[in-house]
Amino acid sequence: MAISGQGKGLLERLAEGVVVGDGGMVMALEKRGYVNGGPWTPEASAEHPEAVKQLHREFLRAGSDVLQTFTHYSSEDKLTRGGRTLSKFTSREINDAACRNAREVADEGGALVAGSITQCPSYWEGKGKAVVQAQIREQLQVFVENKVDFIQAEFFEYVEEMEWAIEEAVKTGLVVSATMAIGEKGDLAKVSPGQCAVRMARAGAKVVGLNCKYDPDTILRTMTAMKEALDAEGLKPYLMTQPNGFHVPGVGRLGYAACPEFPFAMEARVLTRFDVHKYARAAYEMGVRYIGGCCGFEAYHIRAIAEELATERGKWPAASEKHKPWGEDLRLSTADFLRASFFQVSYGAVWLSGRASDSGPGGCEFEPRPVAAMPGRLPRPPAPESRPSLHPPVRHPLPPPPGFLFSVGLADIGHVTYLALEIHTTGPPIRQPSRRKNPKQLEEEDCQVQEMIEA
Numbered sequence: 330m331a332i333s334g335q336g337k338g339l340l341e342r343l344a345e346g347v348v349v350g351d352g353g354m355v356m357a358l359e360k361r362g363y364v365n366g367g368p369w370t371p372e373a374s375a376e377h378p379e380a381v382k383q384l385h386r387e388f389l390r391a392g393s394d395v396l397q398t399f400t401h402y403s404s405e406d407k408l409t410r411g412g413r414t415l416s417k418f419t420s421r422e423i424n425d426a427a428c429r430n431a432r433e434v435a436d437e438g439g440a441l442v443a444g445s446i447t448q449c450p451s452y453w454e455g456k457g458k459a460v461v462q463a464q465i466r467e468q469l470q471v472f473v474e475n476k477v478d479f480i481q482a483e484f485f486e487y488v489e490e491m492e493w494a495i496e497e498a499v500k501t502g503l504v505v506s507a508t509m510a511i512g513e514k515g516d517l518a519k520v521s522p523g524q525c526a527v528r529m530a531r532a533g534a535k536v537v538g539l540n541c542k543y544d545p546d547t548i549l550r551t552m553t554a555m556k557e558a559l560d561a562e563g564l565k566p567y568l569m570t571q572p573n574g575f576h577v578p579g580v581g582r583l584g585y586a587a588c589p590e591f592p593f594a595m596e597a598r599v600l601t602r603f604d605v606h607k608y609a610r611a612a613y614e615m616g617v618r619y620i621g622g623c624c625g626f627e628a629y630h631i632r633a634i635a636e637e638l639a640t641e642r643g644k645w646p647a648a649s650e651k652h653k654p655w656g657e658d659l660r661l662s663t664a665d666f667l668r669a670s671f672f673q674v675s676y677g678a679v680w681l682s683g684r685a686s687d688s689g690p691g692g693c694e695f696e697p698r699p700v701a702a703m704p705g706r707l708p709r710p711p712a713p714e715s716r717p718s719l720h721p722p723v724r725h726p727l728p729p730p731p732g733f734l735f736s737v738g739l740a741d742i743g744h745v746t747y748l749a750l751e752i753h754t755t756g757p758p759i760r761q762p763s764r765r766k767n768p769k770q771l772e773e774e775d776c777q778v779q780e781m782i783e784a
């Protein structure tokens with residue numbers, strides 16, 4: 330694998346361009362059978378290192394420039410809640426193993442290792458600054474011994490605790506990045522996002538932002554408020570976002586934990602890779618330079634970030650060997666109806682129609698239309714003799730319509746038949762029903778496609 334950027338630290342990489350983060354580990358490893366949902370502690374780092382390394386490796390292959398140690402909730406006070414029933418491993422054992430796992434894989438692809446710390450039960454139990462900092466210090470000592478590249482303080486819900494953590498982390502001499510798990514209403518003590526950002530930067534974090542609990546749309550709106558406050562104070566930390574990979578548009582301070590499907594039935598809310606393209610582009614446009622994901626972000630979501638920003642980064646992720654964006658892989662499908670060059674995307678209030686043609690550098694015409702103009706039935710594919718065939722295929726970014734940040738890079742995919750993509754954005758908010766279509770509707774739509782193929 331080509332290793333670029335090796336030897337460069339986080340700040341150097343951020344100064345040069347965009348840094349792609351990794352995805353969510355704790356929920357992914359719960360699904361794979363290595364994490365106990367409920368406590369969500371990371372003893373798998375010591376107990377099942379191969380499983381943890383495999384997930385690191387998938388993120389690395391997908392384009393992650395940073396691998397975070399799998400040490401979420403691994404302070405001693407968290408592990409011993411209820412009398413050490415959760416984990417047979419100590420905080421030191423877990424943190425030490427997690428550093429080795431991340432380093433081994435990071436070195437395979439020139440990635441950085443971030444030692445990850447998070448909130449401690451001691452904080453909300455009211456035990457005070459000295460106790461909380463002692464918990465964090467234990468983990469930091471292990472990170473320093475293992476020579477992690479920087480410290481990532483994440484998933485703090487109170488900015489006061491975050492300040493204590495940053496203060497302690499800065500003492501290691503390592504760069505500190507800091508992301509809070511808050512939405513537009515601010516932290517659990519009702520400190521506004523802007524104030525949280527300013528306080529994190531003043532505490533010494535060189536990278537400031539948000540992770541977890543909310544979907545990309547909410548995270549980016551919250552990030553906008555943070556950026557405005559930082560600008561107003563003349564503070565210029567790098568910005569970072571690692572949202573969740575679930576659509577949760579209407580949730581409040583609890584974030585995704587307030588969804589009726591949380592945590593074991595979230596699948597119907599998962600972002601598509603196309604949603605992630607939109608997120609990556611929007612984050613980049615607003616100046617975020619450290620772009621990754623948290624719970625629900627799988628390797629293919631990370632790959633979508635790396636592919637969306639491939640031009641800016643000057644490289645494609647290794648996993649793109651097996652994936653061409655925008656359906657281009659379908660060129661090799663043996664099913665006629667999937668070898669498509671007709672492409673439709675509905676996004677919010679905009680419905681884009683793409684058609685391979687001889688016009689334009691990429692041979693694609695796109696025409697935004699209001700959703701109301703969406704055809705009730707799928708259009709027939711063009712007759713075979715009228716099917717355009719363009720060679721070589723060229724990816725071709727189109728100017729987005731106003732308010733539309735989806736980059737469209739459709740290549741000619743050979744023979745024309747049909748491909749329809751419906752990309753569902755945020756729908757009705759809170760307590761919404763599952764986003765899965767009801768079986769009757771699904772059956773009707775499938776029948777329409779079937780009729781069209783047979784016609």
Ligand SMILES: [Zn+2]
Binds near residue numbers: 353541542624
């Ligand atoms: Zn998360």
